[in-house]
Amino acid sequence: MWATPDKQRGIRVSKEELLCKNSCGYYGNPAWQGFCSKCWRERARANGAHGQDARPSDDGTPLTFSKFEEKKNTEKSRRINTMRRLFWGSPSPQKQQESPEGFGAALKAYQSLEPGDFTGFLKLLRSPASKCLQSRCTTFLNTMEAYHELPVQKQSDYVQDFYQSFAKYFKGSSDSQVTQIMEHLEKLIMTRLYKWVFCHDSCDDEHRDLTLQRRIRSLNWVTPQMLGVPFPDKETAVTGDPFLPAITAIIEMDAKRAPQDKLICVTKCSQHVFEALSTSNTEPANADDFLSGLIYVVLKANPPRLHSNMQYVIRFGLPHSLMAGESGYYFTNLSCAIAFIEKLDGPALNLSAEEFEAYMQRQHLPRSASTREQLCCDTQNLLEELKGRQEKLDRGVDVLYAELHKWVQAVNSQLDEALTKFAVVEKEIMAQVELADFESSSPHNVCPKEEDQVVLVDQEHGPKDTHC
Template identity: 45%
Template sequence: MSLKSERRGIHVDQSELLCKKGCGYYGNSAWQGYCSKCWREEYQKARQKQIQEDWELAERLQREEEAAAYGSTAQAPPGAQPLTFSKFEEKKTNEKSRKVTTVKKFFGASRPGAKKVLGGKRRGDAPEAKSGSPSISRQVSLETDRVSKDFVEFLKPFQKPGQDLYKQCKIFLEHMHHKRELSIEEQSEYAQDFYQSVAEKLQTRWKVSPEKVEKAMDQVEKYVMTRLYKYVFCPETTEDEKKDLAVQRRIRALHWVTPQMLCVPVNEEIPEVSDVVVKAITDIIEMDSKRVPREKLCCVTSCSKHIFTAIRTSKEEPASADDFLPTLIYIVLKGNPPRLQSNLQYITRFCNPSRLMSGEDGYYFTNLCCAVAFIEKLDAQSLNLSQEEFDRYMSGQSGPSSSTSSSSLLPRGRESSCPEGSALALVRHNLEAVGQLSRRQERVEREARRLERDLIEWTEGLGREVRGLVQRCPLRLHPGTPASGTPAAPAVAIDSDNLEDPRLPPPLQPQVYAG
C-alpha cells in the first residue's frame, strides 16, 4: 500500500486498503496486500507449484545419478565399488538446498534461519515455574478455567451441536500441541482452516443463524486461543521480538514529531479532547495485556472510536478518513505500545478471518497496520521537512523550533506576522493574553460591585415601602369572647374599617357552618 504525504496532511486512498485482488475485502501488509481468503489461495498455489518443482528436480537428479552410476559401472575395473545410494542422497540434498527456494521466501520478508533452541524445547514448553512468577501462573490458570466454564455454559443451549463443537475444539487443541515444531505460518494456516470448517458446519449442517454463528465463533476463538497464547504469541522461531525492538527504537527516535508536522486536527488544549486522547492511548497500550485476538482487536476499535471523537470535538464537524490516519499515527507515536509488531502479527495469524476482512474492526486494523508501516518508512518528505532538518532531529543534535511546537498556541494568521523570533513572539502573545485576562477580571469586579449596590438599594427600597404600608394600614385585632360568659361582639371583617381604601379588595365575610 502506497502512502502519500501532502502539504495538507497524510493521505491514503481508501481503495488501497482493500485486497489488491479486487475481491472487496480489506487487505493486510502481512498478507502482501491480499485479504485472508485470497492470500491463502495464493499461498496454496505457490506451495503446490513448489512441491511440483521439487518432485521434478528430484526425478531429474535421480535420472542423472542413475546414468552416472551406470556409466561408471560399465567403465570401472572389476574390483571397483559402484556409487552408493547414500552418496546419491547427499548430492541430491546439496543440490536442492542450493537451487530450491521455499514458499516462505515468496510471501515473507527475507529472514535468517530459525533459531536453534537449547534442549530441543521451545519457550512455551518450559515449565510454568520458569516462565514467570507463581502468581502470574496462577492468574493464567484461573483465567483459563474461567474461559472454559464460560464456553461450556455458552454451548449448553446448542445441545447436540454444542457437544460436537466442544469435541472439535478439543481435537484442534490436541493437534496444535503436536504441531508446535512446525513453523508459525503452518500453525496459522491450520487455525484458519479450523475456523472456516467450524463456521461452515454451524451454517450448513447445524442450521445456526448468522448472528449466533458470529457469537459462537467468538467464543471458539476465545476458548482455543486462551490455551494456545503462550505457544503462538511471539514464538522464538520468528523475528517478531526483533521487530518489536526495532519499532520501539524507531518511535523513540521520532519523539520530536509534533501534531502540526502530521497535520493532526486535534486540539489537546480542550479538556474534553485531552481526556479522549488519553483514553485512546490507554486502549492501544492495553492491547498487549489481552490474550485473545478478538479482545486485542476490540482495543484497536475502541482506540479508533476515541480518535474520531477527539477529531469531531476539535473541529466541531464530522471527522473524515483523511483526518483519522494522521491522528492514529500521532497516537501510536505518543503511546509507543509495547510489542506492537508481535500483537499485529498475532491478530493477523490467529484472529477469525471474517473479522479482518470486513466491518469496522477490519477497517480500523488495516489503518493501524498502515500507520505502523508509515512510521517505519517515515522520512523528511512525509513531514514536509528538509533532509538536513530531518537528519538533525533524528540524530538528536537539535529539536524542532519552538515556533513549530508552539504554533498551535498562537492565533491563526499570527505565526508569520510577528517580526520577532519565535520565542519572542510566544512571549508577546502570552503577555497579551495575560493583559486580556486582567482586563476581563477588572470588568467582572466592576460589574460585581455594581450588582452588590443594586441589591442593597433594592433591599432598602423594599423595606421603606413595607414600613410605609404598615403605617398607612395598621393592623387592629378585636378581642374574642371573655371567659366570664359575656356575649362577644358580633363577628366582623378585619378590614371593615378600611372600606373607603380603593387599594384593598372587597372584604371577605366569614361563613359559619353548622355541625
C-alpha cells in the same frame, strides 16, 4: 500510497488503497502485501504447492544428503497427516450423517446465545448434546500443544482450517449467529494456545518488535502539526492530551489473549481518536484526519510488542473480523499507520532531508518541542521558587514552635508560682478561719440569750443556775 501532508488534511490514503488488490471487495493489509486474508492464504498455498512441484530432482547435493532430506520430508509429511487425522478424523461420510436428536436442540441453544455470553457458550459445549463438538475441540487443543514446535504459519493454517470445519456444524444458522458462535470458539481455542503460538520461535516477531520500538522511539519528536493532526489550540478549554484514552487503549492490547479482544482494543483506540478529533476540530473528522491521528497515537504510545500482536491477530483471528466491518477497517488503518512509520521520511512531514536528519540526530527540536522545553523550564523555576517558599515557611514554623514552647514553659512556670502563692494564701486563710472558729467557741465570746439557760461557774461561790 502516501501523499505529502498539507496543512489541512495531513496524510491521505484513498479507500481503494485500503481494499484488497485482488478486487474482492474486502479490506487488504500491508502485512499481506495488499491482499485480504482469504486471497493471501490462497495465494500462499498455491505458491507453496508450485514450489514443491518445481523443485529440481538433481540440485547438486551429495546423494547421502538428498536421501537424508527425502527421509526428513517423508517424516514431516507423516506427522502432518497424523495431525490432520487427529484434528478432523477420518473423511468418512458416516461421520457427517451421525446427528443425535439432542444435537438439534443444542444447535437451537447455540443460536439463542446472547452476544458476549462466553460462559453460556462453555456450558453448552460441555453439555451431553455437544459431546462431539467438545471432543473435536479437546482433541484439537491437545494435538496443537503436542506439536507446538511446528512453524507458526503451519499452525495458523491448522487453526484456520479448524474454524472452517467447526463452522460447518452451524451451516443452517444465520450469518450473524454463526459469527457469534465462532467468536466464542476463537476465544476458547486461542486463550488456550496463546502461550504456544504467540511470538513463536519459528518467526522473527521478537526482532521485528525491537526494531519497530526503536524506530518509534527515534521519532518521538514528531508533532501533531507535522502530521497534520487537528490539535486543540491554547484558547480551547481542553485539559491534557485529548488522545490519551486512545493511547491507553492501544497499550492495553498486549494484555489480551484472544485475537478478538485485541481487536476490541484497536476499535476502542480508533473510536477515541475520532472523539479526540471531534473536540479538536470544528469540522467533522474524515479518513485522512483519522489516519494522521492514529499515527500520532502510535508514536506517542509506542505499544509493547506491537508487531507480534498484529501478526497474532492476522494468523489466528477469524477472517471475517479482518476482511470487513468496523474492526477490519480500523485494523487495516492501524497496519497502514505502522507501515507509514516504518517508511517515514522528510517529505512525508514537509521537511527536507537535511532537516529530517537533524531532527533524528537531536540537533534541532520542533517549535512545539521548544515551547514544551520552555514550559518545562518555567515550571522548573516555579517549582524551585515554591520550594524556597516552602523552606522559608518551614523555618518560620520551627521558630514559631520554639516560641510557642517557650511561652508554654513560661505559662507553666507562672502557673506553678501562682499555685504556690495560692497554697500559702490558702494556708493563711485556713489559719484565720480556724482561729476565728476557736475564738467563736471560747466562753467569753458566748452571746447569752434570754431563752437559753446555762450554768455559769463562779469562782468564788461555785456554780449556780441563772437565766441570761
